[in-house]
Amino acid sequence: MEQLVQATLQGDRRALARLLTTVENAREGTDHTLAALFPHTGRAWIIGVTGSPGTGKSSLVNALAKAFRRREQTVGVVAVDPTSPFSGGAIMGDRIRMRDLAGDKGVFIRSMATRGSLGGLARATRDVIRVLDAAGFGVIFVETVGAGQSEVDIARTAQTTIVVEAPGLGDEVQAIKAGILEIADVLVVNKADRPGADNTARALRAMLEMGHPAAREQLARHHGQLVAVESSANGSVPLWVPPVVRTVAPDDQGIDELMTALEAHRQHLRESEAAVRLERQRIEIELYDRLEAALMARLLATVPDDVFAEVIRRIQRRELDPHAAVETILARLDQRA
Ligand SMILES: Nc1nc2c(ncn2[C@@H]2O[C@H](COP(=O)(O)OP(=O)(O)OP(=O)(O)O)[C@@H](O)[C@H]2O)c(=O)[nH]1
Numbered sequence: 642m643e644q645l646v647q648a649t650l651q652g653d654r655r656a657l658a659r660l661l662t663t664v665e666n667a668r669e670g671t672d673h674t675l676a677a678l679f680p681h682t683g684r685a686w687i688i689g690v691t692g693s694p695g696t697g698k699s700s701l702v703n704a705l706a707k708a709f710r711r712r713e714q715t716v717g718v719v720a721v722d723p724t725s726p727f728s729g730g731a732i733m734g735d736r737i738r739m740r741d742l743a744g745d746k747g748v749f750i751r752s753m754a755t756r757g758s759l760g761g762l763a764r765a766t767r768d769v770i771r772v773l774d775a776a777g778f779g780v781i782f783v784e785t786v787g788a789g790q791s792e793v794d795i796a797r798t799a800q801t802t803i804v805v806e807a808p809g810l811g812d813e814v815q816a817i818k819a820g821i822l823e824i825a826d827v828l829v830v831n832k833a834d835r836p837g838a839d840n841t842a843r844a845l846r847a848m849l850e851m852g853h854p855a856a857r858e859q860l861a862r863h864h865g866q867l868v869a870v871e872s873s874a875n876g877s878v879p880l881w882v883p884p885v886v887r888t889v890a891p892d893d894q895g896i897d898e899l900m901t902a903l904e905a906h907r908q909h910l911r912e913s914e915a916a917v918r919l920e921r922q923r924i925e926i927e928l929y930d931r932l933e934a935a936l937m938a939r940l941l942a943t944v945p946d947d948v949f950a951e952v953i954r955r956i957q958r959r960e961l962d963p964h965a966a967v968e969t970i971l972a973r974l975d976q977r978a
């Protein structure tokens with residue numbers, strides 16, 4: 642393991658791939674490995690890419706990765722597919738969509754599928770990102786499908802989140818329902834070669850104006866354009882208003898504009914100290930998350946199965962209410978402590 646860590650830190654791709662498998666499957670020694678890597682993390686720019694199925698997320702990641710490679714940045718890609726336990730199809734699809742990147746030593750692509758719970762997937766994704774970060778990739782894309790809590794959780798891992806929409810499909814409406822706009826730092830209307838792209842972009846702008854927390858309070862019109870009003874709280878730093886960028890990913894159309902928008906967001910994070918605040922939030926979320934998992938594991942290890950079975954029976958017979966049952970089980974844990 643020690644060797645694997647050293648080789649990974651020195652840029653050995655085979656070592657990296659093996660290490661990732663170990664981490665992804667939470668094999669024995671993982672905690673130790675991650676601890677050894679941790680001091681080398683915190684340098685990558687993590688960019689989340691999320692949106693409804695088929696909107697063109699993988700195609701966009703492919704185009705953006707090429708753009709970052711032209712700027713001589715190394716790129717890691719984590720494609721998360723929580724919908725299928727065996728996402729062979731999706732992974733094959735990604736391979737095709739991202740074939741421009743094949744054979745480039747400065748790019749590393751990893752696909753992940755659900756094993757067990759979505760919470761487990763979020764944890765595994767976070768660990769995989771951390772390994773890529775330690776391995777020295779400058780930019781790490783995390784692609785997630787859909788608009789559920791798991792996407793929001795994964796998006797929280799990212800410093801910059803791109804939400805991808807496509808014309809038609811009524812995606813705008815889906816987006817509000819899922820509250821996914823609230824996590825967007827940059828909005829992309831991909832498939833801008835299709836009819837209706839203007840409408841989708843307009844609808845998104847209108848929605849931002851009404852619904853985005855920054856937009857709601859801090860936007861004003863200036864020469865007909867929406868501009869951020871400087872926040873009175875900290876004087877000099879304007880709030881971030883998510884730009885809407887139109888792209889045709891397979892043709893690299895709009896990718897320069899998207900790169901500019903991404904850089905602007907990164908710059909905003911640096912200047913506004915938002916990066917520091919957001920990282921504190923991420924650490925806090927992770928800490929609670931890990932504590933919850935660790936406490937639960939400890940509890941399950943200390944309380945025998947037949948005790949659980951008996952408690953469940955007593956609740957079913959209405960001899961015990963669920964709240965009292967929790968107290969009973971916790972009391973056993975306290976006795977042992
Ligand atoms: N016309 C058009 N087709 C596109 C565009 N971008 C992607 N596509 C096509 O749309 C399909 C889906 O693209 P993907 O990049 O796989 O989309 P995705 O969002 O990653 O899909 P999932 O990961 O399955 O949710 C593919 O057939 C792409 O070739 C675009 O800008 N215009």
Ligand SMILES: [Mg+2]
Pocket residue numbers: 698699700735784
């Ligand atoms: Mg995809």
